[in-house]
Amino acid sequence: MAALRHLLRSPTTKTLKSFRSLSTSAPSHHNHHQRNHQYLTPNDYINSWEPPRDPEEAHARLAQLRRDYADKVRQARKDYIEEMELMRIEKRRQDDAKMEALRIANAERKAAKDAAKKVRAAERASKERAEKLELWRMRSKQVEEKKKEKNELMRRKSSMWIDESELEKKILEAIVDTTPL
Structure with missing residues (x-):
C-alpha cells in the first residue's frame, strides 16, 4: 500500500511502465476463459444426413x-x-x-365477536338490573x-289536639270571640 502511494506521488516514466506492466501481466477473465474453455462433444444428429x-x-x-x-411437436404441445x-x-x-381457511377464520372471528357481544349484553343487563334495584x-x-315524616307530623299535631270535654268550650269561644281578618 505504501509502495502504491509512493508510485502515485512521483509519476515518472519508469514507475508508469512498471505500473502498466503490472496491469497487463495479470490474466483477465476473458483470457483465462479462452485458454480453459471445454467445448461440447459433437452431436451425432448434425451432419448425419447423407x-x-x-x-x-x-x-x-x-x-x-x-x-x-x-409428432415431436405434437407430443411437446400435449405435454405442455x-x-x-x-x-x-x-x-x-x-x-x-x-x-x-379464510372462511373458517371469518367464522371463528364472527363467533368470537358474537360471544363478546353476548357477554357485553349480559353485563349490560346485569348492570341495568342492579341500577333498577338500587332505584x-x-x-x-x-x-x-x-311515611315516617307524615307520622311524625301527625304525632306532633296530635299532641295539640283538644279533648272532647274542652272541645265545646273552644268552639263557643271561637264563635263569641271572633278576630277580624
Whole structure:
C-alpha cells in the first residue's frame, strides 16, 4: 500500500511502465476463459444426413423427417397442455384451500365477536338490573321516609289536639270571640 502511494506521488516514466506492466501481466477473465474453455462433444444428429441418390427416396426421407418433427411437436404441445392443466388444478386446489381457511377464520372471528357481544349484553343487563334495584330501593326508602315524616307530623299535631270535654268550650269561644281578618 505504501509502495502504491509512493508510485502515485512521483509519476515518472519508469514507475508508469512498471505500473502498466503490472496491469497487463495479470490474466483477465476473458483470457483465462479462452485458454480453459471445454467445448461440447459433437452431436451425432448434425451432419448425419447423407443425400440419397434417388429423388423419390429423398422425398420419402424428408416426409418421414417432417412427420417425426410433427409428432415431436405434437407430443411437446400435449405435454405442455397436460402440465398447464396440472398447474391449473394445483392452483385451483390451493385457492380453494385458501378460501376455506379464510372462511373458517371469518367464522371463528364472527363467533368470537358474537360471544363478546353476548357477554357485553349480559353485563349490560346485569348492570341495568342492579341500577333498577338500587332505584327501587331508593324510592322505597323515600316512601318510607315520607311515611315516617307524615307520622311524625301527625304525632306532633296530635299532641295539640283538644279533648272532647274542652272541645265545646273552644268552639263557643271561637264563635263569641271572633278576630277580624
